[in-house]
Amino acid sequence: MLTxxxxELVTRTGPGTPGGAMMRRYWQPVALSEELSGHGDPIPVRxxxxxxxxxxxxxxxPALMGLRCPHRQTDLSYGRVEDGGLRCVYHGWLxxxxxxxxxQPGEPADSTYASRVRHTAYPCVEAGxxxxxxxxxxxxxxxxGLPFLRAPAEHSYATKVLHECNYLQGNEGNIDPQHVSFLHRLKSPRRANDRAVNVIYNxxxxxxxxxxxxxxxxTYARRHVDELTDMVRVTNFIMPNLSAFVGTPRIDPAVQPRDENDGCQHHWHVPIDDTHHWKYVIVHRYAGPIDRDYCARECNTQGDERYIPRxxxxxxxxxxxxxxxxxxxxIGMGMRFQDHDKFATESQGAICDRSLEHLATTDRGVITMRRQLLEAIAAVQGGEEPLMIERVTGADPLAEMVVRAAFVPKESETVGFWRSPSPV
Ligand code: FES
Ligand SMILES: [Fe+2]
Structure with a gap:
C-alpha cells in the first residue's frame, strides 16, 4: 500500500506537480503517426x-505547441499552417x-511586440x-534506446487504447505476471496446443x-512445467511509464510457427490527465517486417476511429x-487482452486508492515500481536526474533490456539466465 x-505524488502529473515534473524529464508519445496522415492538419491533443x-x-x-493562442486564447487547432508556422485564424498572429x-498583422509596422511574445512549444521526433x-x-x-525507435517503420505496428483511469494503474498491470493466469484465461483452438500458454494456465x-x-x-516470472523443466519470462519496466515484454506474435501463427523471441511488445501509459490515459501498444519484430494486418486484428479493440473501445x-x-x-x-469479455486489461485497471477507480490495498507476494514488481517512481520524484525535486536519464556519459541505459521467454532446466538460475542461454 501507499499512504x-x-x-498523490505518483498519480498527479499536471503542470506544477512533483510527479508531473518527473514525468516531463522523459520523452513521451503524444500521438500516433497515423493521426497526422494526409496533410497532417492541426489536431488538438491533451x-x-x-x-x-x-x-x-x-x-x-511534426510540431507541437499550446492549444490556445497567446493573444486572446482562441483554439489554434483551427488555424492555418503557412508562412513557416501556424497562423491563428482570429487576428492572424503567426x-x-x-x-x-x-x-502580428494588426500591430503598427514599427512594433517590436511580437519579439516579446513566446508561445508554449515542445520539440517532437517521429519514429516507429x-x-x-x-x-x-x-x-x-x-x-x-528502444529497438522499435531505431528500426524501419515496417518492423512495427503501433496503436493506442483509451483508458478512463490514472496512468499508474495500467502501468502496474504490465509488471504483474500472475494476473495472466486468470484475467486472460480463455479457450481458443489456437491456444490449446501452445505450450507456453498452457504452462501459464496450469x-x-x-x-x-x-x-x-x-x-x-x-521481472522474472518462473513457472513449473514438469519435473525437469521450468518456464521463465522476462518483462521489463522502463521508467517511468513503459513496459516491454514478449506479447502478441508478430507473424500470424497460422502462417508461421510462433517464435516468442523474435520481437517484443510495449505498453506505454501516457497521462491525458490524472483520470484518463492513452495506452500506446507497439508490437515490434527485430529482424524483419511485421504482419500488420494480423497485429491490428490482435491488438485493436473493435473501437471507433478515435481509439475508444466499444x-x-x-x-x-x-x-x-x-x-x-x-x-x-x-471473465466473459471477449478474446482481446486489451479489453481485459482496460476493465481490470479502470475498475480500480479513476485514481486507485492505494491506502486500501493488501499487497501480496506476487506484487513485488508493483512495489518496486512505486519505490522507483517516488525516488525519481525526489531526485528531480533535489535537482538531480531521475533514473534512466543519462545525459553526460552517453551510456544507453536500455543496452540490457531483455525480453525473453524460455524453458530452462529446473536447477538453473533465474536472474540473468539469459546471459548464458541454455534453453531446453
Ligand atoms: S486570438 Fe489568436 S490572433 Fe487573436
Ligand atoms: Fe494483462
Whole structure:
C-alpha cells in the first residue's frame, strides 16, 4: 500500500506537480503517426493535463505547441499552417514551431511586440509509427534506446487504447505476471496446443523475482512445467511509464510457427490527465517486417476511429455470464487482452486508492515500481536526474533490456539466465 500522500505524488502529473515534473524529464508519445496522415492538419491533443495542438509543418515534420493562442486564447487547432508556422485564424498572429511569434498583422509596422511574445512549444521526433515529445526543461535527453525507435517503420505496428483511469494503474498491470493466469484465461483452438500458454494456465502461482537495472527493473516470472523443466519470462519496466515484454506474435501463427523471441511488445501509459490515459501498444519484430494486418486484428479493440473501445465501463464491458459459465473465457469479455486489461485497471477507480490495498507476494514488481517512481520524484525535486536519464556519459541505459521467454532446466538460475542461454 501507499499512504494517501505518496499516492498523490505518483498519480498527479499536471503542470506544477512533483510527479508531473518527473514525468516531463522523459520523452513521451503524444500521438500516433497515423493521426497526422494526409496533410497532417492541426489536431488538438491533451497530455499531462496540458492542452496542445499537433500538426505537420510545411516540410512534413511534426510540431507541437499550446492549444490556445497567446493573444486572446482562441483554439489554434483551427488555424492555418503557412508562412513557416501556424497562423491563428482570429487576428492572424503567426507562430513558429519553436514558439516564437513571427507576425502580428494588426500591430503598427514599427512594433517590436511580437519579439516579446513566446508561445508554449515542445520539440517532437517521429519514429516507429509514433510521435514523441519532450516537455521538460533544458535540452532533451537522448531518445530511449528502444529497438522499435531505431528500426524501419515496417518492423512495427503501433496503436493506442483509451483508458478512463490514472496512468499508474495500467502501468502496474504490465509488471504483474500472475494476473495472466486468470484475467486472460480463455479457450481458443489456437491456444490449446501452445505450450507456453498452457504452462501459464496450469501454474497460477509463479515465482516472481526482481532485478533492478539502469532503466528500471526486470521481472522474472518462473513457472513449473514438469519435473525437469521450468518456464521463465522476462518483462521489463522502463521508467517511468513503459513496459516491454514478449506479447502478441508478430507473424500470424497460422502462417508461421510462433517464435516468442523474435520481437517484443510495449505498453506505454501516457497521462491525458490524472483520470484518463492513452495506452500506446507497439508490437515490434527485430529482424524483419511485421504482419500488420494480423497485429491490428490482435491488438485493436473493435473501437471507433478515435481509439475508444466499444467495451467500456458504461456497458459493463459487455460481460457475458453465459460465456463464463461455458468456460470460454474466465471473465466473459471477449478474446482481446486489451479489453481485459482496460476493465481490470479502470475498475480500480479513476485514481486507485492505494491506502486500501493488501499487497501480496506476487506484487513485488508493483512495489518496486512505486519505490522507483517516488525516488525519481525526489531526485528531480533535489535537482538531480531521475533514473534512466543519462545525459553526460552517453551510456544507453536500455543496452540490457531483455525480453525473453524460455524453458530452462529446473536447477538453473533465474536472474540473468539469459546471459548464458541454455534453453531446453
Ligand atoms: S486570438 Fe489568436 S490572433 Fe487573436
Ligand atoms: Fe494483462
Amino acid at each position: 494517501a500522500e505518496q499516492n 497530455i499531462l493535463s496540458e492542452d496542445l495542438v499537433l500538426f505537420r509543418d510545411e516540410a512534413g515534420a 507562430f513558429a514551431k519553436d514558439g516564437r511569434c513571427l507576425e 509509427g509514433v510521435i514523441l515529445t519532450y516537455m521538460g526543461p533544458g535540452e532533451p535527453p537522448p531518445l530511449p 501454474d497460477v502461482a509463479p515465482t516472481i523475482t526482481i532485478e533492478e537495472s539502469p532503466f528500471g527493473f526486470r 467495451r467500456n465501463q458504461r456497458n459493463r464491458y459487455g460481460q457475458d455470464r453465459d460465456d463464463m459459465r461455458r468456460g470460454d473465457t474466465f
